[in-house]
Amino acid sequence: MRMELLLVFTAVVCAAGKPLSKAAERNKLLLISFDGFRWDYDQDVDTPHLDQLVEDGVKAKYVTPPMLTMTSPSHFTTITGRWVEDHEVVHNMMFNAKTNLKVTHKKTLIRSEWWDNGVLPLWITAQNQGLKTASFYYPGGAANYSGQAVNRVLVTEAGHPDDNETEWRQNIDKVMSWFSDEDFDLVTLYYGEPDNVGHAKGPDHPDRKKIIQQIDRTIGYLREAINLHNLNDSLNVIITSDHGMTTVKKRPQVDEIILNKYLNLLKLTSFEILDYGGFGILTPRPGMEQEVFDALSKAPNLTVYKKDKLPESFHLAKSKRLPPIVVVADLGFNLNSRFIVYVNKGDHGYHSGEMDMKAIFRAFGPDFKQNFVSEPFDSIHVYPLMCKLLQIEPAPHNGSLAVTENLLLHSSGSQRTQLSVALLLSMLIFMFTVLL
Incomplete structure (x- = not known):
């Protein structure tokens, strides 16, 4: 009897030590970008939900965007892991220096010829490895890449208000249904604030603090929605930004x-x-x-x-x-x-080394550590981290997983898998001890 139990115990331990299939290990990923969220915007505002994220997940002291500290170039660096000189989205505006063509930012978002330069963004790389992806207003998501399109794309219309809190919550509800009802693996969600308020009023204006509080409430709503859709154990969330914001020096204080x-x-x-x-x-x-x-x-x-x-x-x-x-x-x-x-009373586009240009980074979910604060890192390193979370082979990139891997609870598998294995082993050890 003892020998039989020992053989069973050994077989279960060996099986538990083997990794599950990638499909079983893989958790889903939601990348959220709040445009123009400077690294320190939550330090002079009451933000209970952002504060809770620090305890429940990971935080980088700040993230350094690429040169250029503009919306489209920076977002595309995050989603490709490539420097701007490699992905060639060198401005918010599509332009042609030979013909003098200039296309506004919102119209540029749907012009594939501006984005499709041979570098594959994460959506396409993930889809090519069997995953299902979506872009909700995220820059670059509406383009075709060598004839390939993102599985599902929503594009904001020019003039559409970016600060409607009710709509923000509706967007979260829609994304949660994509994950829970349609089994999407990766969704990128973009919000145009606090960038708009920062430009119009300046980073020191009281309205900037109000929009940060609105963002904080939205994060609280997000966490409720994750729980409601039973995604706590299967959804990783990264919250970041493309750049910061600084006060514009204007006359009569300075010569412009x-x-x-x-x-x-x-x-x-x-x-x-x-x-x-x-x-x-x-x-x-x-x-x-x-x-x-x-x-x-x-x-x-x-x-x-x-x-x-x-x-x-x-x-x-x-x-x-x-x-x-x-x-x-x-x-x-x-x-x-x-x-x-x-x-504008506030702006960006300045040297990425300036502290006012630094951006935020928060993350939580089954694969992330809790109550962990990371040293700063460049935004190019977010890409290999996302590939690791999705368990896919990354496309060529300039980032390094070594920079961000310390944010993860473990190097392979999911927290849920490891906890299950640990619990199983504990029970078997207990049974083995008692029966023997």
């Missing part, structure tokens, strides 16, 4: 930058996007690149670069799309081309 004071733009350049916050691009007319560079070098409160001389840390110099001249304003200064047209 008007670039036409320092060079004749019409005479010396053939293409420009300059009236767009802290980041500007120009194409000099033939033979005039050095003259343009020298003239802009005399302008205050900015740094001008020739594209091929951009710092390696920018990861922009290899881009084929960027024009030859790149201008980065000092923190808080906005670029004006010929006269002051800029009305």
Whole structure:
């Protein structure tokens, strides 16, 4: 009898030690982006649900977005794990420097030719490995990639309000039903706040604090919805952002930058996007690149670069799309081309090393540690983390799982699986001891 029990015990232990199939191990993943959520926005506001996430999950002190600290370039870095010079989404606006084409941000979201540059985003990589994915307003989700589309896509319409709290909750309900009723594996969900409030009112305005409280309530609602749909043990959630926000320095406190004071733009350049916050691009007319560079070098409160001389840390110099001249304003200064047209009281697009440009990172779910605070990391490292959570082979990327793997409870399998195995072993040990 003892020998038989020993054989049974040994067989069960060996079986328990073997990994389950990937399909059995794999949990679902929800990536939520709150546009323009600066890393410290929750520090001067009462945010009980965000605070609870720190206890129930993981938090990075902050995340460093790529250069460029703009919505589309940064979001695409997160979903591809590639630097901007590799994925080539080099601006919020689709443009063509040769034809002078410029397409507004919202219209650019549905132009596949701007996004499809040979780099595959996570949705497509996951779908190619048998997973089911969806994009809910997330930048890049509406494009086709070498003829492949995301399984389900919702695109926000131009002019649609971004701050309707009732709609925010309805969006969460819809996403939860995708997971629980239709068995989606990956959903990316985008919210346009607090970016809009930050631009219109500035990061120090009371309305910014109100929208953070609204976000906090929404996170509370999200957790209730996860519980209601019985997804607590099978859904991992990452909450992050694309960039931060800073206060724009305006007259009469400072002299605003008007670039036409320092060079004749019409005479010396053939293409420009300059009236767009802290980041500007120009194409000099033939033979005039050095003259343009020298003239802009005399302008205050900015740094001008020739594209091929951009710092390696920018990861922009290899881009084929960027024009030859790149201008980065000092923190808080906005670029004006010929006269002051800029009305924003807050903005981004500045150097990603500036603390005001840093973004948030929170995560919770069965595969994440609890009450764990991580050191800061670059946003490119979120991609391999998501691939690990989904148990898929990543496409080529610039990130490293070694940077973010310490956020995970374990290196393989799910928390639910490990707890089940531990419980089973404990019961068998107890039975074995008693019977013997």
